[in-house]
Amino acid sequence: MTILVTGGAGYIGSHTCVELLQAGYDIAVLDNFSNSSPEALRRVSEITGKEFPVYAIDLLNLDELDRVFSNHTIQAVIHLAGLKAVGESVSSPMHYYYSNMTSTFHLCETMSKYGVHRFVFSSSATVYGLPESVPITEKFPVGATNPYGRTKQMIEQVLQDLYASNPAWGISILRYFNPIGAHKSGRIGEDPSGIPNNLMPFITQVAIGRRDQLTVYGNDYPTSDGTGVRDYIHVADLAQGHLRALEKCLSAPGLDIYNLGTGKGYSVLDVVRAFEKVSGRTIPYTVVDRRPGDIATCYADPSKAQHELGWKAVRDIEEMCEDSWQWQLRNPEGYKEMVTTSQANGPRGFLVAPSLGV
Template identity: 50%
Template structure:
């Protein structure tokens, strides 16, 4: 079994590649490196001690993608590639719709041509919108509050339509919550460009002195300390969840959604305080206005993944904060400033 990993040098993709190879599976990475670093491939190979086939292509180029399927004996796909910043999507919605939708449509058409009909799709908890009371179950109605989330919601609907017309497809829709952390070795982690859009990479840059102060978006939410609450999940737990989904779709046709989270929520300030406590470092911050497109509270119901995939998150918030700081200190020469 050879698994195609799109966006495999990205944050979640790279950790999933490590877990795939660790479990003895073959994979091919495709990535255009527009949102990731070429050095990440070397860092993956340092962790797993083997060479990984890599093709630098853009999924918007369908003909080049077809060549990848001719070159390798691909049997299934894990699709991570796509733009993922909520804030950027609000400012540049057309860019998000063009990239995320067309690239995925190209991938699906090429998969169909090659008779490869097993797909693990990287979705998001943003498809639940902000009208439900947590914990969020997979059966809830869907409504995304920002263009990024709407691209994920549209693609979920497309994938359900595909299965409705061809029941040979087997698709897992992975709705994950807030991935943070890094590989325990410190050799692999998140490498954001400039000022990060996600919380913990921002914390890392402030803690390391690259940025003077962390800006928290909103301190007036109806929560215990006024900041947003999120279900933070260690990226390696997330990677393991994708592998369990990949195994599941080998023997189950259908189009199933799965939450990947811990089932517990922490506020932004709680995360910062835990990071300071475990790593013995101060993280200065200011609280500014809310960011458009953010929701107040997002916590997963994880019973379905536990029951059908045999998966549950094992790592703690302490693990997430410690592993992230280990990565930041080992990778100072590689983090983009």
């Protein structure tokens, strides 16, 4: 039985694959590599000592998705694939709505066709929009303020309607906050294309000399230092949350929503200072206007996940910064692509193995 991971070559996906393989699961990965590298999956194989099939296809291609399901006995799907930049979603909303929604429709349709009813969905705290208070519980009303967040909110509703129509489904919706950090080995981490949209890779690229200074979007928020406050969670903790959610889905049908965060809020400048402490580097920055769709303060109440999944984030902000820095130090230009394909799993599939690369 196989766990299909969509978007498995991405930042969160690659770390989730490590956790799944180390827990003894067989996996298959589907990724279109539009914002990720096959090298990440080769390194996942290197870290775990295990090989797994990878399909370089897009979820928008329904026929190729069908072939993936026909090649494997799939037990469950962890769905991480999707466009994710808030600013880009504001400037290109139709692209986001079409890609994120249609790809999920295709996935759910194909799962239903093959009788696969266990699903972990990568949602986001952005669905909460402008919360009236913090910490945020899963019972808070949703009201995303940007197209990216609205795609997540809409997909959540689709999944709730899907479960209502067929209670055989087991679905975990994970609303996670702001992942940073990297695998302790320094072999996999966050490697964005172009100018980073997220805070930590921007900081690390300044520290390594790839960029001159950090851009801070707004210092006039009603926070302790005027910069936005977020709940930063180590990506390894987040990946383990996916494993716990999968186990919950596999145990019984049902639909549950979980916040994955630390329950602590740090401002942009708090993170900068923590990074400077562990790295010994000074991070110059300049302040510009707020980004459209951003909010002042957002952090989780993660107690439901702790109670029902037995999961809790355990790594602190300094460890998050240290692991991010070690990733950047060891990979100053991010991933170097070394791609070797094998047709062992069909015309668009290839194997990742310690001896093969990808």
